[in-house]
Amino acid sequence: xxxxxxxxxxxxxxxxxxxxxxxxxxxxxxxxxxxxxxxxxxxxxxxxxxxxxxxxxxxxxxxxxxxxxxxxxxxxxxxxxxxxxxxxxxxxxxxxxxxxxxxxxxxxxxxxxxxxxxxxxxxxxxxxxxxxxxxxxxxxxxxxxxxxxxxxxxxxxxxxxxxxxxxxxxxxxxxxxxxxxxxxxxxxxxxxxxxxxxxxxxxxxxxxxxxxxxxxxxxxxxxxxxxxxxxxxxxxxxxxxxxxxxxxxxxxxxxxxxxxxxxxxxxxxxxxxxxxxxxxxxxxxxxxxxxxxxxxxxxxxxxxxxxxxxxxxxxxxxxxxxxxxxxx
Amino acid sequence: xxxxxxxxxxxxxxxxxxxxxxxxxxxxxxxxxxxxxxxxxxxxxxxxxxxxxxxxxxxxxxxxxxxxxxxxxxxxxxxxxxxxxxxxxxxxxxxxxxxxxxxxxxxxxxxxxxxxxxxxxxxxxxxxxxxxxxxxxxxxxxxxxxxxxxxxxxxxxxxxxxxxxxxxxxxxxxxxxxxxxxxxxxxxxxxxxxxxxxxxxxxxxxxxxxxxxxxxxxxxxxxxxxxxxxxxxxxxxxxxxxxxxxxxxxxxxxxxx
Numbered sequence: 148x149x150x151x152x153x154x155x156x157x158x159x160x161x162x163x164x165x166x167x168x169x170x171x172x173x174x175x176x177x178x179x180x181x182x183x184x185x186x187x188x189x190x191x192x193x194x195x196x197x198x199x200x201x202x203x204x205x206x207x208x209x210x211x212x213x214x215x216x217x218x219x220x221x222x223x224x225x226x227x228x229x230x231x232x233x234x235x236x237x238x239x240x241x242x243x244x245x246x247x248x249x250x251x252x253x254x255x256x257x258x259x260x261x262x263x264x265x266x267x268x269x270x271x272x273x274x275x276x277x278x279x280x281x282x283x284x285x286x287x288x289x290x291x292x293x294x295x296x297x298x299x300x301x302x303x304x305x306x307x308x309x310x311x312x313x314x315x316x317x318x319x320x321x322x323x324x325x326x327x328x329x330x331x332x333x334x335x336x337x338x339x340x341x342x343x344x345x346x347x348x349x350x351x352x353x354x355x356x357x358x359x360x361x362x363x364x365x366x367x368x369x370x371x372x373x374x375x376x377x378x379x380x381x382x383x384x385x386x387x388x389x390x391x392x393x394x395x396x397x398x399x400x401x402x403x404x405x406x407x408x409x410x411x412x413x414x415x416x417x418x419x420x421x422x423x424x425x426x427x428x429x430x431x432x433x434x435x436x437x438x439x440x441x442x443x444x445x446x447x448x449x450x451x452x453x454x455x456x457x458x459x460x461x462x463x464x465x466x467x468x469x470x471x472x473x474x475x
Numbered sequence: 476x477x478x479x480x481x482x483x484x485x486x487x488x489x490x491x492x493x494x495x496x497x498x499x500x501x502x503x504x505x506x507x508x509x510x511x512x513x514x515x516x517x518x519x520x521x522x523x524x525x526x527x528x529x530x531x532x533x534x535x536x537x538x539x540x541x542x543x544x545x546x547x548x549x550x551x552x553x554x555x556x557x558x559x560x561x562x563x564x565x566x567x568x569x570x571x572x573x574x575x576x577x578x579x580x581x582x583x584x585x586x587x588x589x590x591x592x593x594x595x596x597x598x599x600x601x602x603x604x605x606x607x608x609x610x611x612x613x614x615x616x617x618x619x620x621x622x623x624x625x626x627x628x629x630x631x632x633x634x635x636x637x638x639x640x641x642x643x644x645x646x647x648x649x650x651x652x653x654x655x656x657x658x659x660x661x662x663x664x665x666x667x668x669x670x671x672x673x674x675x676x677x678x679x680x681x682x683x684x685x686x687x688x689x690x691x692x693x694x695x696x697x698x699x700x701x702x703x704x705x706x707x708x709x710x711x712x713x714x715x716x717x718x719x720x721x722x723x724x725x726x727x728x729x730x731x732x
Contacts, residue, residue, distance in 0.1 A: 254674040260684070261677060264702035271698075325654040329647035339694045342638040342654070343703035347682055349658035353665035354676040369669040370575045382582065383666040384659055416648030428597050428652050435592035438585075445585035449593075450655040 211337055212276045214330045217456060218341065219269040219278060220474050221323055224463055225316050226266050227286050229259035231303055239303040246306035248366040251358050258313075258351050265344055272340065281473045286466050288312055290400055293468035298400040306363035310355055311393035315401045317352035318385065318392070319462050322404070322454035324348060329414040349451070353383040359393070385451060386444045387423040400465065408458040419455050423447045532723055534603055538730030540649050541601045543640050546709055547653065548594035549607060549726055550636055553719055554629050555591040556609040558584035561626075564616025576670065583626070583663055590656055597652075608721040623671050630664035631681050632715055633657070638706035639695050643731050661704075681705055 230236060232243045232255055244252060270277045290312075291297025302308045324345035331338040354368075360380040361371025374380035376390035378399075385405060394401030408419030416428075425432045425446040432438075432446040460474045467473050536545035561567050562584065570577040595605055615621035637657035644650045665676035679685050682704055683697045690696055692708035709728035717725040 250673040254676070257674065257677060261682070261702035264684075264700055268697070268701040268703065321658050325651065325658060328641065328650055328654050332647065332650065335642040336694045339638065339642050339706060340697060340703060342641045342657070343695075343697060343706050345654065346634050346638055346657055346661040346704045347677060347702055349661035350665040350676045350682075353662035354669065354674070357666055357669055357676075366673060368673055369666060372573070372575055373578070383579075384582070384586075384662045414647035414651075416646065417651045427593055427655065428648065430593055430596045432589055432593060435589065435596060437588060437592055441585050441589070445582065446589060448582065449586040449589040449659060451658040452655060453651050
């Protein structure tokens with residue numbers, strides 16, 4: 148076993164490995180002690196553990212923490228939402244669960260597991276820098292902010308409304324992570340983790356849309372047909388602005404989820420366009436070769452759009468009770 | 476989270492921590508580190524007398540942001556080629572004109588061709604060949620199972636590829652553009668998986684639901700029970716992608732790091 152050859156290999160994926168090692172010479176002390184205690188077969192595992200110690204020191208910067216806490220806030224919003232349909236969560240959960248077919252219920256339960264896992268994961272990355280658990284009382288998923296008459300008044304008992312709000316939360320999350328990515332570029336590990344949550348949120352959004360177009364009691368959700376303008380029976384991807392999304396109209400409560408954001412302070416070259424955008428990186432998609440005869444909708448569908456933190460917070464606070472500063 | 480404030484245990488006790496220890500701060504990085512060591516060992520065992528031979532027959536995507544864009548362009552060429560080709564097979568031609576499956580496969584064809592043409596337009600210098608030759612000899616385009624199974628492999632691979640390549644991008648604009656595409660690929664992956672088996676839009680094969688991710692590039696890794704996408708390094712992606720590319724069109728991604 149050639150220790151220095153191993154370091155050389157690691158250098159290929161981590162050019163700073165020598166710096167990391169040099170700044171913590173005690174690693175070589177670990178090596179000496181280990182040799183006496185471990186059999187040859189155990190050495191590879193032990194060596195991995197030594198590198199754990201080095202990598203574990205990688206600091207998470209303050210601004211990165213801010214972005215991660217923003218992400219954690221959104222995960223709490225989602226996690227508490229799905230908790231409302233969990234078995235054992237009261238009479239409304241019984242009603243909700245009774246309104247879904249078996250595979251659709253399994254899908255909702257799976258999404259709930261994912262969102263709870265995301266909360267746990269982000270807390271583990273943030274450590275003591277993580278925000279406090281906001282608690283269930285922070286949220287009002289009717290959109291009434293604690294008062295009666297919210298736009299989704301029957302969200303906790305009507306599966307159709309529940310799916311509509313779920314889609315809205317997931318599509319918002321996808322746009323939020325996409326907008327946050329450029330703010331995490333200084334830490335490749337955190338950036339990659341965020342990207343790896345981003346795509347899972349997109350998978351959720353896709354499934355929720357699939358269930359909405361086939362209906363909550365339909366076990367064959369993937370066989371449902373979308374109906375233009377896609378607010379009630381959407382495609383699995385966003386088409387134009389989906390006529391304002393699950394809220395039902397271009398002036399409805401979910402319309403901002405599919406609209407343009409605020410470009411103030413955006414990283415160079417980045418713009419927060421509406422989901423109907425068909426110009427990407429300066430390229431006008433509708434004029435591209437080999438796309439003759441494509442439906443106009445395909446050009447906006449092919450690209451999702453990012454959203455800025457401020458706009459996302461405004462959207463998310465639709466579900467925060469008045470007087471609570473969560474996500475403010 | 477008070478555990479964070481406690482001093483670390485002795486070396487021996489921390490080595491002995493079981494993998495199922497509840498997630499604490501930094502455990503994400505611990506898993507990442509474990510793979511770094513393990514991978515290096517594997518490489519160390521063979522690099523002395525078994526240097527990889529770089530075939531001049533490979534298409535080198537290059538390095539830097541152009542390299543990442545070329546990498547994405549190559550994968551989009553592959554996907555677009557697949558969705559174009561399937562339109563002549565009897566599985567697709569036999570679908571009802573208003574069936575959900577036909578509408579989905581039509582949209583995927585449009586989206587992937589648009590992605591391909593976008594990259595072709597966006598990479599103005601140093602672009603790889605516009606006409607990579609796919610090899611779909613393993614696909615039976617007359618079989619629903621074969622077509623959807625391959626589509627699932629491509630879409631899941633595309634998501635893992637974009638996620639794993641974001642870390643090599645220097646420009647915020649390009650990173651955001653990649654994000655705009657990857658979430659659409661993830662939406663594709665989810666519906667294709669649901670067509671193959673309802674409610675399989677996520678699964679432990681693509682998301683760290685019950686087991687950790689173990690990519691050769693440690694930044695991709697996440698612990699079990701974290702529900703993160705299993706992103707892959709460019710080398711891991713082309714190990715699969717190259718099996719769908721003809722001789723002379725296979726990719727060399729060694730410049731992406």
